[in-house]
Amino acid sequence: MVKHESFKTCDQSGFCKRNRAHADRVNALGSAWNSPYQLDPKSILFSKGQLQGTILKTLSGGGEAVRLPVTISFQQSGTARVTVDEEKRRKGEVELLNSSKARKERYNEAEAWAIVGGLDGSKTAALSPEKEEGVTKVLYGPSNSFEAVVRHSPFGVEFKRDGETHVRLNERSLLNVEHWRPKIEREAKEPREGQEISAEAAEDESTWWAESFGGNTDTKPKGPESVGLDISFPGYEHVFGIPEHAGPLSLKETRGAKGGYSEPYRLFNSDVFEYEMDSPMTLYGAIPFMQAHRKDSTVGVFWLNAAETWIDILKTKVSSNPLGLGIGGRIDTQTHWISEGGLLDVFVFLGPTPKKVIQDYTALTGYSQLPQQFAIAYHQCRWNYVTDEDVKDVDRKFDKYDIPYDVIWLDIEYTDGKKYFTWDSHNFPDPIGMQKQLDQRERKLVIIIDPHIKNEAGYHIVDELKSMGFAAKNKDGDHYEGWCWPGSSYWVDSFNPAAREWWKKIFKYENFKGTASNTFLWNDMNEPSVFNGPDISFPRDNIQYGGWEHRDLHNINGMTFVNATYEALLERKKGEIRRPFVLTRSYYAGSQRLGAVWTGDNQANWEHLATSIPMCLVNGIAGFPFCGADVGGFFGNPSKELLTRWYQAGAFYPFFRAHAHIDTRRREPYLAGQPYQQIITQALRLRYQLLPAWYTAFHEASIDGSPIIRPNYYMHPSDEKGFAIDDQLYLGSTGLLAKPVVTEGAESVDIHISDDEPYYDYWDYTIHIGKGTKTLAAPLDTIPLLMQGGHIIPRRDRPRRSSGLMRWDPFTLVVVLDTVGNAEGTLYLDDGETFDYQSGAFIHRKFSYDRESASLVSSDLATKGSKTAAYLKKMGKVRVGKVIVVGAPSQWAGKKEVKVLEDGGKPGTAELTYHAAHDGKAAWAVVRDPKVAIGVGWRIEFA
Numbered sequence: 001m002v003k004h005e006s007f008k009t010c011d012q013s014g015f016c017k018r019n020r021a022h023a024d025r026v027n028a029l030g031s032a033w034n035s036p037y038q039l040d041p042k043s044i045l046f047s048k049g050q051l052q053g054t055i056l057k058t059l060s061g062g063g064e065a066v067r068l069p070v071t072i073s074f075q076q077s078g079t080a081r082v083t084v085d086e087e088k089r090r091k092g093e094v095e096l097l098n099s100s101k102a103r104k105e106r107y108n109e110a111e112a113w114a115i116v117g118g119l120d121g122s123k124t125a126a127l128s129p130e131k132e133e134g135v136t137k138v139l140y141g142p143s144n145s146f147e148a149v150v151r152h153s154p155f156g157v158e159f160k161r162d163g164e165t166h167v168r169l170n171e172r173s174l175l176n177v178e179h180w181r182p183k184i185e186r187e188a189k190e191p192r193e194g195q196e197i198s199a200e201a202a203e204d205e206s207t208w209w210a211e212s213f214g215g216n217t218d219t220k221p222k223g224p225e226s227v228g229l230d231i232s233f234p235g236y237e238h239v240f241g242i243p244e245h246a247g248p249l250s251l252k253e254t255r256g257a258k259g260g261y262s263e264p265y266r267l268f269n270s271d272v273f274e275y276e277m278d279s280p281m282t283l284y285g286a287i288p289f290m291q292a293h294r295k296d297s298t299v300g301v302f303w304l305n306a307a308e309t310w311i312d313i314l315k316t317k318v319s320s321n322p323l324g325l326g327i328g329g330r331i332d333t334q335t336h337w338i339s340e341g342g343l344l345d346v347f348v349f350l351g352p353t354p355k356k357v358i359q360d361y362t363a364l365t366g367y368s369q370l371p372q373q374f375a376i377a378y379h380q381c382r383w384n385y386v387t388d389e390d391v392k393d394v395d396r397k398f399d400k401y402d403i404p405y406d407v408i409w410l411d412i413e414y415t416d417g418k419k420y421f422t423w424d425s426h427n428f429p430d431p432i433g434m435q436k437q438l439d440q441r442e443r444k445l446v447i448i449i450d451p452h453i454k455n456e457a458g459y460h461i462v463d464e465l466k467s468m469g470f471a472a473k474n475k476d477g478d479h480y481e482g483w484c485w486p487g488s489s490y491w492v493d494s495f496n497p498a499a500r501e502w503w504k505k506i507f508k509y510e511n512f513k514g515t516a517s518n519t520f521l522w523n524d525m526n527e528p529s530v531f532n533g534p535d536i537s538f539p540r541d542n543i544q545y546g547g548w549e550h551r552d553l554h555n556i557n558g559m560t561f562v563n564a565t566y567e568a569l570l571e572r573k574k575g576e577i578r579r580p581f582v583l584t585r586s587y588y589a590g591s592q593r594l595g596a597v598w599t600g601d602n603q604a605n606w607e608h609l610a611t612s613i614p615m616c617l618v619n620g621i622a623g624f625p626f627c628g629a630d631v632g633g634f635f636g637n638p639s640k641e642l643l644t645r646w647y648q649a650g651a652f653y654p655f656f657r658a659h660a661h662i663d664t665r666r667r668e669p670y671l672a673g674q675p676y677q678q679i680i681t682q683a684l685r686l687r688y689q690l691l692p693a694w695y696t697a698f699h700e701a702s703i704d705g706s707p708i709i710r711p712n713y714y715m716h717p718s719d720e721k722g723f724a725i726d727d728q729l730y731l732g733s734t735g736l737l738a739k740p741v742v743t744e745g746a747e748s749v750d751i752h753i754s755d756d757e758p759y760y761d762y763w764d765y766t767i768h769i770g771k772g773t774k775t776l777a778a779p780l781d782t783i784p785l786l787m788q789g790g791h792i793i794p795r796r797d798r799p800r801r802s803s804g805l806m807r808w809d810p811f812t813l814v815v816v817l818d819t820v821g822n823a824e825g826t827l828y829l830d831d832g833e834t835f836d837y838q839s840g841a842f843i844h845r846k847f848s849y850d851r852e853s854a855s856l857v858s859s860d861l862a863t864k865g866s867k868t869a870a871y872l873k874k875m876g877k878v879r880v881g882k883v884i885v886v887g888a889p890s891q892w893a894g895k896k897e898v899k900v901l902e903d904g905g906k907p908g909t910a911e912l913t914y915h916a917a918h919d920g921k922a923a924w925a926v927v928r929d930p931k932v933a934i935g936v937g938w939r940i941e942f943a
Contacts (some may be wrong), residue, residue: 002276006214006536010264014207015178015226016310019338020264021204022228023174023312035154035173036060039070044136049074049121051138051148055084055155057179066179072148072157074125077118078141079360080148082157082169084227084344086179094180097209100221101477101543107342107552110306113559114590118363146350159299161350165234166299167292169346174230174336177344180223183209216534219475219541222549227344230336231301233292234318237331238713238723240293241300241622242267242311244285244587244599246277249614249711249726251290254280254312264310264338269555269586271529271536274635275600277607284527284600285587286555287622291357292333296718300357302347302364305339306556306588312336340540341552354621354714355706362623362705366593370702371626373832374406374444375581375596376694377803378684379657380668381409381446387427388434391445394668395438399801401670403681404688406802408438409446409522409657418486419459420449421506423514431514442804444518446583450525451494451561454486461506465490470499472550475541482530482538491528491538494560495553496545500567507568517573520581521565526558527586558586559594566594578833583655592624596655604633604664609646610742614726616653620707621714626698628655637665640676641744641780647680648783649740651687652729654698654708679781685799686783690731692794692811692827697732699828699844708732716754719771725752734825735791735816736762739776739784749778757789757818758922760886765922767887789887790818792825792847797882803832810881811934813847813856817887821851826861829934831871840865843875843935849885854943856883858932875935881928883940888914888925892942900930903937910940 010016026033036058043054050073057066067087074080085106088094092104124144128137136150141161149158156170169175186205208224210217233239239251242265253260261279267286275283288303290311303309312335319329337346347364349357362368380398385391391408398405414431416422423431435445453462453471465471466479471490474480479490493499509515530537540551550557562584569580582595591597599615602608612629619627631650632638638646647669650656660667669680687694697708707714709729712722728739728751737759739751750773753759759768761776762785768774776784787793793814800806815823830842844861862868893916897909910930917923932938 002272002274002281007270007272007281008213008535010310012213013308013310014211015224015340016264016338018204018207018224019176019226019228019336020312022176023336026173033173035175037068037155037170037175038153039150039155041152046127046138049123049125049140051136051150057177066177068177070155072138072150074122074138074140074148075118076120076122077360077363078146078350079118079364080140080146080159080348082344082346082348084177086177088180089225094222095182096221097183097223098219098221100475101547102221102541102549103547104222106225107306107548109546109548110304110342110345110553110556113556114304114588115364116366116590116593118360141350159348159350161352166297166350167301167348168232168234170230171232172230172334174228176226176228178224178226180225183223214534216539218534218539221541222341225341226339227305227342228336228338229344229346230334231346232335233299233333235330236292236294236299236333237315238293239290239313239333239335240713241287241290241618243287243618243622243624244283244615245281246275246279246283246611246615248278248724249617250724251313252280253315255314257315264312266308266310267555268308268535269527269537269558271525271527273601274603277611284585285558285591285597287587287589287624288337289361289589289622290335291354291621293354293713293717293723295720296352298351298354298357298717300349300351300361302349302361302589303337303339304345304347304589305342306553307340307342307551308554309337309339311338354717358621358623358705358707362592365590365623367703367705368592368623368625368698368701369595370579370699370837371596372579372581373691373695373803374442376654376698377406377656377691378404378687379407379409379446380405381411381657381659382664382666383411383660383662384413385410386413388430391434392437395443397668397670399441401677401681402799403669404684404799404801405443406804407444407446409659411448412450412485414447417454417456419454419456419461421461421512428514432516435516435518439518441802443802444520446520446522446581448522448524449565450485450523451492451528452482452484452486452489452525453492455481455488455490462490464502465492468498468502470496470502472538473543474539475543477543480538480542483532484525484529492561492564493545494564499545500564503564504568504571507572509572517576517578521569522583523562523565524585526561526584528557556588558584559588559591562591562594577835579835587624589623592626596626596628597624598627598655598657599629601634602630604636604638604642606642606742606744608633609642609649610727612653613649613729613740613742617707617709617711617726617729620654620709621711623705625701625708626654628653628657630657630659632658632660632667634659635661635664638667640672643667643672644676644679644780645741647683649742651683651783652709652731652738652740654694656687675781682781683783688800688803688806689795689797690736691803691806692796692829693731693734693736695832696794696826696828697734700732706732712752712754719754722752722754728752734793735788736793737786737788741778741784747777747779748775749784750775751784751786758887759786759788760816760922761785762787765886765924766920767922787814787816787886789816790823791816792823792849794825794827807832808878810879812882812884813880815849815856815883815885817849817851817885821889823849827934829875836867836871838865840868841871843872845934854941856940856942858936858938860937872935876933878934880930880932880934883927883930885925886922888923890916890923892925895942898927898930899941900932901939901941902932912942
């Protein structure tokens, strides 16, 4: 069970408690509350798509108003950005306590890590010709159909699309920027007996200057500096996003409503041991990006802040009936965002579709990495494979039992005494020989390297880390020493560019002996996890590179470490440029550019299996779609039924890895016994069969940020009954709809269909037509999987031992006809290894079947580059081996062949076999060996 005492609640977090109390005070006073924040109209300047001004914060005790510079930027993409700073801190006109070595400014470098594009200023944004006292209006976005209404007093911004308000900032007047003030020693005064405490009572100063938790005291040399803001979504009942939490896709209320939570959602990357289900408790990652969705409309906000953040959610019913009878009306979702420090920096996206909101967000933070192909195949891991002979034996047994896999992993025990960049010479005397055996089947090895470096005399890595000054520092500027797996440890400060350059050198093959070109990396514990630290992490007053306190940038820490490792893998050997693969546990907005993520230390039970699906769906819509969960559960021993069902679900994780704790029983697939072994193998072979569809979905994610697995609301934004559904998923743009079994003993599942297209069972082509709930048989050997009409799904059907061995195999195209009789789909293909695709070395085809012409056509979607011709020549003999048409017209019943025309070739024919519809199953036809190459244009005529 999770140790709750190790992690703060809002009430134990001074700034969260203060901001929640502020919200309560404002709500209690209602219209009597006077917000102290006003935008000075004399300060407003609009130029080149940017509005600048100064917010004046009036102090209740009198004195000079606090000046808060505000910038509202309008991007060419239609995104708007509101940034609020604090003038005195920015200018350094403040004094820090305790002779602190920390920077005086509010942290302003989150953008440098999270943002990589999308900031081009709007060339068409303009002040509205409509004038209104106390308001400044800016028109922007496509055809200037968006409008930002900036209220001066109290300060607030209303964002409209096509004249309708979709997002409001500071509607409830919860804006709170804790300004710098000198520390004044005050005498504590207790209220007299019977005296009421006014709603305007003085603020709680008890945690302004120091705060204790779990035996650690956090000095606060800058004093209170939190930022808080309410963001409202009028007319929106559902909000999604803000991973990472173990809960449903549609976020719950957090103020004690029935069925909701009493704690806010927390974003503070932490090593949470045996985390619990259905909770707003923080986990390993933090992406402060939220979408609000209603029928046919999606909007979003991105809260660019790397400090600890809490988010309250309230949903209120607003009646449209003037008598208040509750008839009609709408649901408004009101959120309250609170961060410990840094800038108040909010991006607003007005959609109007889920796809557009996510595209605009990922245009800012970057698209998902296009990984090597092996990375999207199956990974076999446990803590730990104990020797190199153990690894080779597991490898041989997968072959013996004809079970495909691509990667085997080594946890921390491969090292010499938990010293990274070393090997245990007794248990792993020949790591190169081990990797040579793996390479015979084009398999890979992933090894773990964490950011904590063992403090042991004579260990060259720690000696260099300290002597070069690359270790993280404590508040006094000395090397910070904490406790993790090796015992006493130091931590790499990967914010330091010089430290990252040093990190690159360590990974070179000549320095990291025993590694090879098929060795890749796993960065764990990078929150950072510190066993004896507050919240199991760094003290917040530690000093990182650049003089920033750790509190300011905590949630970015893990991303900086993965970034260092990613860059190191690019430079292991001169001239050897392959796409890196790095798995991370800790992440932030932008981490998607660097690799994969998993949901951490889950448990071998049905609840964790069920929750893994919404957790990865949330990651996908938050821009980091390369997500998976430990198949089988990390802690504990799953039953054979649970293990089998988990493999079936894992076949639909973008990142597909089995992993287990050191104290669990061995559970490689070949140990499961029959029938479980065969059923697990079938699930793995399904994954490999669909690798072309998966790789195409990964490519789509890498160019426009699309989720790889997609929730119902994303695919069907008009279907209100499907908005909260989070136990079924679509694979990319393929039309494949999966509903993994996640309950013990289930023999069937209910799946929701949102449209009127025919859905065909993947296995036997049973037809399901009509919106609503359909019951699918789901005995243990069956994965509930449907194909939506209107799609063409690329597959490779030959079973192989690894994905690399499939390189020259023929493709199968599954043409699934819609109600009209049409279908289309795409295939993306490259070498699955290098960056040559950036120079045109790839195949990108569109397949279209048209009912009227009764023809299937392959057309080119690729853009040519310097390496296009060579790649197409290399792939010239890779062909389409089979075409399956599901929902085939009855007119084909007597046909025996089809005409085939390949660009530049002679017309030919191919055999057609027709299978009539029966017993609720669709008619289907097979074209065998049409003798057309996958990389060129061609046409198959069925008329």
